[in-house]
Amino acid sequence: MLNPQKLEELAQQLASTLPPGVKAAADEFEVKAKSVLQSQLSKLDFVSRDEFDRQTAVLAKTRMMVEQLEARLDALETPAPEQSDAE
Structure with a gap:
């Protein structure tokens, strides 16, 4: 250490x-x-530099996943445009 x-x-x-x-x-x-x-x-x-780097990578991946999930949730919560029945 x-x-x-x-x-x-x-x-x-x-x-x-x-x-x-x-x-x-x-x-x-x-x-x-x-x-x-x-x-x-x-x-x-203290933590070793290797452990710090590993945890930084895990945090970056988790942050990216959260951002993707937020985008999906926003897309699901946004109302779809109404389709007209013009036949």
């Missing part, structure tokens, strides 16, 4: 912002930051 490489990159970016005097603790900070980030992000209600 969560891309470990992205978490690694984010943890490295956070570690690189530390002042030079604290660089010695950067490795430990990076490990802890990655752990905290992963823990907090796992609590969020």
Whole structure:
């Protein structure tokens, strides 16, 4: 679900912002930051991109079906023109 490489990159970016005097603790900070980030992000209600794309396709198909049904209903509700009995 969560891309470990992205978490690694984010943890490295956070570690690189530390002042030079604290660089010695950067490795430990990076490990802890990655752990905290992963823990907090796992609590969020995310869906994968694939699932999002699938649901978007389902929604588009459903919307098209609703529009078609509305058009059919409108056609059924529209009164037919009266035919004359001119024989």
